[in-house]
Amino acid sequence: MKLKHLILTASLLAPFASHAAEPLRIATDATYPPFEYVDASGKVAGFEVDFAYALCKAMATPCEVVNQPWDGLIPGLQAKKYDAIMSSMNITDKRRQVVDFSKVYYLMQNRFVARKGTQLTADLKDKVIAVQTGTPQDSYVTQYFKAASVKRYVNAQDPMLELTSGRADFTFGNTVQLQKGFLDTAAGKAFAFTGPVFDGRKDKILGEGVAVALRKQDGELKQRLNKAIDQVKASGEYAALLKKHQLDGLLED
Incomplete structure (x- = not known):
C-alpha cells in the first residue's frame, strides 16, 4: 500500500517537476555586435546574451538564448515561440501597444x-x-x-x-x-x-531605453526580471560584463 502511495505521488508530481525544469527561452537577433552576434564556433554570444544568462542565474531559472531574425522577434513572442526578447530593443509607444517591457537596463x-x-x-x-x-x-x-x-x-x-x-x-x-x-x-x-x-x-x-520585451500577460515574469536586473547591477556583475565586452564607460543606465 505504501509503495502504491509513493508511485501515485511521484506520478502526480512529475508534470510539475518537468514544468519547473523547462528553460526560459529568450530570443535575440544575433546580427548586432557587440551586443548579440554569432561567434566563430556558431554560438550566439555578446553582451546582452551574457546579461540574459546572468538574469536567469539571479532568478534561479534555467534559460536558453535563441537566434531569431529582427522582423520576427515580436510576432514570435506573441506566438509563444519564446518567453522574452533581449535584442537592444528600445521601448517605444508603438511597441508598447503589443508587448510589455521590463525596466530599462541601458540608454541608447x-x-x-x-x-x-x-x-x-x-x-x-x-x-x-x-x-x-x-x-x-x-x-x-x-x-x-x-x-x-x-x-x-x-x-x-x-x-x-x-x-x-x-x-x-x-x-x-x-x-x-x-x-x-x-x-x-x-x-x-x-x-x-x-x-x-x-x-x-x-x-x-x-525610445525610452533598452529593456526586456515580454507578453503583456506575463506580469509575474516582469517582476522577477526587474528584481534580477537590480540584483545583477548591484552585485557588480553587470559592470563586469560591460568590461568583458569593452563597453565600460560607453553605456548609460
Whole structure:
C-alpha cells in the first residue's frame, strides 16, 4: 500500500517537476555586435546574451538564448515561440501597444555614419540613408528626413554593407554598435560619425531605453526580471560584463 502511495505521488508530481525544469527561452537577433552576434564556433554570444544568462542565474531559472531574425522577434513572442526578447530593443509607444517591457537596463544613443569628410545637412536631400527596418532609427529618419531616400534592411549588418558598397550615403543607428561593430573594423576605416548625438531624451520617437520585451500577460515574469536586473547591477556583475565586452564607460543606465 505504501509503495502504491509513493508511485501515485511521484506520478502526480512529475508534470510539475518537468514544468519547473523547462528553460526560459529568450530570443535575440544575433546580427548586432557587440551586443548579440554569432561567434566563430556558431554560438550566439555578446553582451546582452551574457546579461540574459546572468538574469536567469539571479532568478534561479534555467534559460536558453535563441537566434531569431529582427522582423520576427515580436510576432514570435506573441506566438509563444519564446518567453522574452533581449535584442537592444528600445521601448517605444508603438511597441508598447503589443508587448510589455521590463525596466530599462541601458540608454541608447544614436548617430549618423558616413564616409569621412561628409557633412550632415539639414534634410539630406537626395541622399540615401540605410537603416534596420522597424527600429526607432527607421522611424526617426522617415519622419525627419523626408527629402532623403530611406533603404530598410532586416539584418543589422546590411546598412553598413550598403555604405561600403557605395549604395548608401549614410546609416543611422546605435552609437556603440556602429563604433564597435563597424568603425573599429577594417571595413569601417574610411567612415566616421557625422552630426550630433540623438537619443530618446531629446525625442521620444527614439525610445525610452533598452529593456526586456515580454507578453503583456506575463506580469509575474516582469517582476522577477526587474528584481534580477537590480540584483545583477548591484552585485557588480553587470559592470563586469560591460568590461568583458569593452563597453565600460560607453553605456548609460
